[in-house]
Amino acid sequence: MCYSAQIVADYRKYVKRFGADMNIHDFARLYWDRADGSAVKTPRSMDAAFADPATDDERQIKAAIDDFAAKQTVKLEQDLFKQRTRLADAERTLLTKTTKAATESKRIATDKIETALRGLDDLRRSEVKERDSRIFPGWYAPVMIVQDGKRVIVPMRFRCRLPGWTAKTEIAKDGTYNARRDSLSTAWRKLFGYQHGIIMVDWFYENVKRDGQNVVLRFDPTPGEPLLIACLWNRWTSPGEPDLLSFGAITDEPPPEVAAAGHDRCIVPIKPENIDAWLNPDPKNLAAQYAILDDRVRPYYEHRLAA
Numbered sequence: 601m602c603y604s605a606q607i608v609a610d611y612r613k614y615v616k617r618f619g620a621d622m623n624i625h626d627f628a629r630l631y632w633d634r635a636d637g638s639a640v641k642t643p644r645s646m647d648a649a650f651a652d653p654a655t656d657d658e659r660q661i662k663a664a665i666d667d668f669a670a671k672q673t674v675k676l677e678q679d680l681f682k683q684r685t686r687l688a689d690a691e692r693t694l695l696t697k698t699t700k701a702a703t704e705s706k707r708i709a710t711d712k713i714e715t716a717l718r719g720l721d722d723l724r725r726s727e728v729k730e731r732d733s734r735i736f737p738g739w740y741a742p743v744m745i746v747q748d749g750k751r752v753i754v755p756m757r758f759r760c761r762l763p764g765w766t767a768k769t770e771i772a773k774d775g776t777y778n779a780r781r782d783s784l785s786t787a788w789r790k791l792f793g794y795q796h797g798i799i800m801v802d803w804f805y806e807n808v809k810r811d812g813q814n815v816v817l818r819f820d821p822t823p824g825e826p827l828l829i830a831c832l833w834n835r836w837t838s839p840g841e842p843d844l845l846s847f848g849a850i851t852d853e854p855p856p857e858v859a860a861a862g863h864d865r866c867i868v869p870i871k872p873e874n875i876d877a878w879l880n881p882d883p884k885n886l887a888a889q890y891a892i893l894d895d896r897v898r899p900y901y902e903h904r905l906a907a
Contacts, residue, residue: 603777603807604816605849605867608800608826609645609733611742611753618875620744620751624657626845630740630755631664633842635671641739644722644732646755651726669723676723680716683709733802737777743797743833743847746879756797760848761836763790778865779832779848781893785886788832788848793883797831797847798875801867805906808862816906817861821899827869830878830893850893861903869897 611627614620634640653659687709693702735741737759744753759777761770770776784792803820821827833847853859854866870878874892881889 604734604736604805605799605829606730606734606802606804607643607741608802609643609735609741610649611646612649614742614744614753614800618744618751620753623747623752623754624655624661626754628657628661628664629842631661631668635664635667641736642755643735643739643741645728646740646742648728648732673720673723676716676719680713680720683712683716687713734805737774741799743799743831743845744879745795745797745833751879754845756833757844757846758849760791760832760834760846761844762787763834763836765836766838776848779850780865781850781852781868784832784850784890791832791834793881793886793889795833796878796881796889797833798870798879799829799831799847799849800826801829801869802826804867806858806861806863806865810862817863817903818906819858819861819866819901819903821869822902823899827867827897827899828872828875830868830870852893855898855901857903858901866901868893869899871895871897 608614611622615622630640630642634642647665650658650662650665653662686705690702690706690709693699694706735758739758740755741758742753743756744751746752759770759774760779761767762776765773779788779792802824803818805816805818807814808817809815830850831847832850833845836844836846850868851865852868854863858866870892874895877888878892
């Protein structure tokens with residue numbers, strides 16, 4: 601069901617390829633909310649698009665990104681000090697007596713030290729790495745939609761909060777990053793035919809069972825062109841609450857090679873010539889939208905164990 605994907609996270613690539621505009625206000629609100637302590641997760645490659653701002657709005661976003669990084673640096677440095685102290689205490693205990701508690705404390709402290717150091721390294725480096733474009737459910741990504749007749753890029757959370765839901769509903773039904781094709785006329789009926797989007801994906805990851813164990817496979821489309829993945833999205837509003845933009849990727853039965861690898865779903869890439877028809881749906885002609893999903897790009901997906 602595409603629990604994770606390698607995306608094109610730089611909004612400028614959407615602007616260049618599709619002639620889309622960026623909704624600067626939604627991007628600014630997202631980054632300022634994160635700097636103020638909101639639980640917002642963005643891929644580093646999306647942040648990196650604002651590393652060299654050219655306008656006042658972009659400079660404000662860059663300031664919010666820098667503010668968040670500074671706060672995260674302080675938090676990680678404090679945790680690093682705490683865990684190094686914990687590790688030293690455990691090692692002193694183990695010098696005189698081997699106990700289960702001290703051994704476990706040493707293991708946990710060592711793991712957390714490695715995590716903190718890795719986080720600090722990520723915050724301090726300027727170059728963008730391949731892993732910086734990977735998203736998971738709950739992370740934000742740029743999504744192309746149509747607003748007022750124009751293609752627009754907006755940041756949305758990858759897990760859709762459906763119309764009429766609350767945050768509590770979402771906790772109980774947390775699989776809405778996956779918009780199943782066979783549920784479009786039921787669970788997704790208020791969005792299918794109304795609010796369609798596209799996200800560019802380079803490849804995707806899936807959990808599969810191998811010899812009784814869970815492994816993560818990476819599926820690469822051949823040829824290796826970015827896929828235009830069909831999505832449904834929603835702007836959730838509630839009195840006294842900030843708006844939430846979120847989306848789910850449409851999935852369907854897998855092609856033979858994905859099924860043979862052990863997974864039963866696959867994201868749906870649409871053809872470039874169907875972009876406008878997909879982004880401007882007619883709710884009175886859902887058959888046309890189903891036809892777009894059926895007339896999809898059908899690459900061959902090579903797979904391998906994820907690094």
